[in-house]
Amino acid sequence: FDKWVARLAGWIVFAMMLIITYDVTMRYVFRAPTTWSFEISTYMLVAIVFLGGAWTLPAGGHVSVDIVTERVKPKTKALLGIITSFFAMFYLGIFSIAALNFTYQAWANNVKSTQYLGWPLWPIRSFLFIGGVLLFLEFFFKLVVNIRMFKRENLKT
Secondary structure, rough: HHHHHHHHHHHHHHHHHHHHHHHHHHHHOOOOOOOHHHHHHHHHHHHHHHHHHHHHHHHHHOOOOOOOOOOOHHHHHHHHHHHHHHHHHHHHHHHHHHHHHHHHHHHOOOOOOOOOOOEOOOOHHHHHHHHHHHHHHHHHHHHHHHHHHHHHHHHHO
């Protein structure tokens, strides 16, 4: 599922590239800048970051301090993975609840963009919730893997 969501984010990057290229061409070649491209590109960037975040974790793309984990035993490495996954899940749980509330408030109060297009903001804000939940699930899977690794290392000793 993460790969599918990451592909979707990749297609959004491609569409964003086309929109920005169109805007630059219109601005500098035809002296007729668009009024909508910056706003749409901003929304697309939010979608890209939050849809791609979950795929990035198992791909090893998130920031980590491996200077410590490279030098410890596998059992200690698994324990550190359990601790960091737990804290990440705690944070992402709070983040996802807040993002859901943030999205709901935009929907319930019909909050619209103050920029040119004046679009409703709840669909854009929903990417925060979706991305938070997907990343929470990835950390849950990482937690399960690290617990299994920790148990396996305990059996060896």
